[in-house]
Amino acid sequence: MRARPYLLLVPALAALAIFAAAFALFVTVSFSTATPGTVLTHGPATLANYRSVLASPLARDTAITTLRLAGLMTLLTALLGYPLAYVLARSPSRLLRRTVLFGLVVTFLSGGVTRAYAWLIILGNKGLINQTLVALGLSPVKLAYNETGVTIGVVHFLLPFFVLTLLAALKNIPLSLEEAARNLGASRWQVFIRVVLPLSIPGLVSAASLSFAGALSAFLFPELLGGGRVHMASNVIYETILTDFNLPRVAAMAALFLVLALAALALLGLLQRRSAHLWAGAGAKT
Amino acid sequence: MNAPRSYSTPVAALAGLVMAFILLPVAFIALYAFNESGYLRLPPQGLTFHWFANFFAIARFRAALEASLIVSAVVAPACLLIAVPAALALARYRFPGRDAINALIMSPLVVPGVVIGISFLSLSARVGTGLGLVPIIVAMTCFAFPFAVRALAANLHGLDPRLEEAARNLGASRFNAFLFVTLPQLRPGLLAGGIFVFVEAIDNFSIAVFLTNARITTLPVESYSYIRDFDDPTVAAMAVLLMSLSAVLVFAIDRLVGLDRFLELK
Numbered sequence: 001m002r003a004r005p006y007l008l009l010v011p012a013l014a015a016l017a018i019f020a021a022a023f024a025l026f027v028t029v030s031f032s033t034a035t036p037g038t039v040l041t042h043g044p045a046t047l048a049n050y051r052s053v054l055a056s057p058l059a060r061d062t063a064i065t066t067l068r069l070a071g072l073m074t075l076l077t078a079l080l081g082y083p084l085a086y087v088l089a090r091s092p093s094r095l096l097r098r099t100v101l102f103g104l105v106v107t108f109l110s111g112g113v114t115r116a117y118a119w120l121i122i123l124g125n126k127g128l129i130n131q132t133l134v135a136l137g138l139s140p141v142k143l144a145y146n147e148t149g150v151t152i153g154v155v156h157f158l159l160p161f162f163v164l165t166l167l168a169a170l171k172n173i174p175l176s177l178e179e180a181a182r183n184l185g186a187s188r189w190q191v192f193i194r195v196v197l198p199l200s201i202p203g204l205v206s207a208a209s210l211s212f213a214g215a216l217s218a219f220l221f222p223e224l225l226g227g228g229r230v231h232m233a234s235n236v237i238y239e240t241i242l243t244d245f246n247l248p249r250v251a252a253m254a255a256l257f258l259v260l261a262l263a264a265l266a267l268l269g270l271l272q273r274r275s276a277h278l279w280a281g282a283g284a285k286t
Numbered sequence: 287m288n289a290p291r292s293y294s295t296p297v298a299a300l301a302g303l304v305m306a307f308i309l310l311p312v313a314f315i316a317l318y319a320f321n322e323s324g325y326l327r328l329p330p331q332g333l334t335f336h337w338f339a340n341f342f343a344i345a346r347f348r349a350a351l352e353a354s355l356i357v358s359a360v361v362a363p364a365c366l367l368i369a370v371p372a373a374l375a376l377a378r379y380r381f382p383g384r385d386a387i388n389a390l391i392m393s394p395l396v397v398p399g400v401v402i403g404i405s406f407l408s409l410s411a412r413v414g415t416g417l418g419l420v421p422i423i424v425a426m427t428c429f430a431f432p433f434a435v436r437a438l439a440a441n442l443h444g445l446d447p448r449l450e451e452a453a454r455n456l457g458a459s460r461f462n463a464f465l466f467v468t469l470p471q472l473r474p475g476l477l478a479g480g481i482f483v484f485v486e487a488i489d490n491f492s493i494a495v496f497l498t499n500a501r502i503t504t505l506p507v508e509s510y511s512y513i514r515d516f517d518d519p520t521v522a523a524m525a526v527l528l529m530s531l532s533a534v535l536v537f538a539i540d541r542l543v544g545l546d547r548f549l550e551l552k
Contacts, residue, residue, distance in 0.1 A: 005379035012372035012391055012431065019394055019428040022405035029408045080304045083293075087301035090292040100305060101545050102536060107308055109481075109532035111489040113506045114525035117513055118311030121318055121522070128314065159308055178292055188294050217398030219492040220506075224513065234400040234492065241404075241496075251408065254401045261398055 030251035041248055049252035058236065059253065063260060066233045069147065070215035070264075073154045077211045078204065080155065081162040086196070088163070089170035108160035116224040119153045120144060123225070145227030153221040158211040165210055169203020170196075201275045209268040216261050233257045312529065319522040337523035347524070350508035353419060357504060358487040361426045365483045366476060368427070369434035373475075374464075376435070377442035392436070394429050399492025402429055407496045418502045422494055426487045433486065434479030441475025474543040481535055488528075 030049055032041040053059050084100075091097055107115075122128045123143035130140040143149050173196060181191045219234035226235065237257065241250045293301075322332030341347050375381075376388055394402070406425040407417075415421055445468065453463040491506040498507050509521045539545060 002381070005375035005381045005384075008371035008375035008379075009387060010371075011368040012435065013387075015368055015428045015431055016390060016394075018409075018424060019405075022402075022409035022425075022428075025412055026401075026405040026408040080307070083297050084301040084304045087293055087298055092291075098545065102540075103305065103309055105536050105539075105545065106529065106533050107312055109485050109535065110312060110525070110529045111485070111506070111532075112491055113489070113509050113513075113521070114315060114528060115311055117509070117521050117525065118315040118318075120513070122311060122314055156308065156311065159304070175292070188292070191292075213396060217400065217492070219398075219400055220510070224510070234398060237400050237404070238495065247404075247408065247411070251404060254404045258397065258401050262396065265396055 026251050027255060029248055030255050032248050034246045034248050049249045050256070053249065053252050053256060058231070059256070062231045062233055062236045065231050066216060066260075067264065069151065069154075069230075069232060070212055070218075073151055073158065073215040073218075074208055074212045076151065076155045077158045077162045077215075078208050081159050081166060081207070082204070084159075085163045085166040085170055088167055090175070104160045104163060108164075112157065112220045115157060116153055116221050119149065119156065119221075119225055123149050123152065144225055145229060147226075147230055149225040150218075150222045150230045150232070153225045154215055154218050157218075157221060158214050161214060162207045162211050165207035166200070166203050169200055169206070172203075173199045202272065205268070205272045205275050209265065209272060212268060213261070213265055216264065233260070315522050315525050316529075318519045319526040321519055324518045337519040338527070340518075340520045341523045341527075344520070346503070346508055347505075347512075347520075350503045350505045353502060354488050354505040356419060357422055357426060358484045360423050361430060361487040362480050362484040364423075364427045365431040365434045366480055368431045369438050369479060370472070370476075372431075373435050373438035373442055377439045378447065392432050395432050399429075399490070400496075403493040403496030406493065410497065417497050417499045422497045422504065425493050425497060426490060429493060430483045430486045433482045437479035437482065438472060438475040441472055441478075445471050477539060477543060481539065485532065485535075 029041055031045040031047070032043055033046060033048070035042055088097055088100055120127070124130070125140065125142070125144065127144065129143060133140050143152070177195055177199070178191050181195050182188075186194065217234060218232055219238065222230045222232040222235045223238070226232070228239070234257075237250055237253050240253060241247070319337055320333050320335070322334045322336070372391065376384065376391075402425065406421055410417060410421040449471075450463045450467050453467045454460065458466070489506060490504075491510065494504045495507050495510075498504060503511075505524070509524060513521055536545070
């Protein structure tokens, strides 16, 4: 029966239709004008919201901060996550692997608010680190309510995603390749740079794009750990809607943010396909 | 000959440090939840369940917990009901438009949560439902069901379709063959997808914050506003409860399908 797969897809397509309707409505709203004092909006279609958002220095500042911080967070996540994923993939101990996996998944499932709050207790002005510093007779450092705190929180949030994604790719690299290189006299470092790293590029890029997408849309961590001083896109949008309930203007901001995010992700997707293609010849088909 | 270890001791130590960094907040939140005073000092002073009692004593937290549990309990099965037939269609059939539909189904996953929140806020303002549980449930279902499709499709790709064909040849109806042969084999995917959606729904902040109001909130939104107003371990106690729940879930996953297998389906 030719129609069967389409029938099976009806519920999913219905859910997507609701999603698309909400989406279309929000784009329409971004071209309308707010009726003061209500949640309602009225026509005619106008580009005024986009013009005013694009003209505001805050929007430009926010776009740059968001991209810069997301890039930094992704880089740090990759630098910290790679060694852990590698040791996890190559450890001879089954117990160690299971224990670490258990810890990763529990952390992963433990929720965003929990973790943001935990970092607030640790990094806050009267937090654990600063209490310790003061007790040791040192001067306290500012770790929360700035970019440092937000970066620590988001990197911590992204690490389980990154490690679990990269782990799957690293496990697919045959150990025999590394052993052969070692037997032929290469040092561990040479094996890593010449064999493991090139073969893991597709997995690394896919784990990094996942992290970058997460960092771009970070909301809770900048909100709690940034203390209103770190302007990432999601926070600025949320704070704008809280301060003046101008839905059309906020919708225009969100639409521009979406375009920015999708463009950045499309670029990474391109990189991912290129790298997968490039290394496919080397036997690293993922 | 003993194969040389792939990594040197410094690399192993670095990995250990990173793991310690990952576990650090989880460990501290647990200490803080049982701490007598509002400030955490090391070593922790006193041992109390006061903050757990306080969490349940606050009416707003009780209401938020109830709302979050209702949302997750509706969203997780709803997503599975949508995802099972969709995954079957995508994994078992070749038909025109298959790749496009697959890409379309996965598209909600790349949209930032705040944008989804504003979209559904616009929708509920237009439809006139107002804010509250119904728009949250609808938004969370539309956003989260792709996770379940992905887990189930991965599961289906690993199955042998000949088993179902054999059942059909032996006279089972198409529906019975699915129900008694394929569905039992989908247990890992149902579990992985269901748990992922459940956690996503109970923990979601960025969509829910736009769809809640002063009367109806969910747990993440309520704890966020509590953290802003009060400085005591009540939210830490809540966090310990949620983390215990996720630890139990992980144990259950490991028992039922094995942790390695679960992670491959995510």
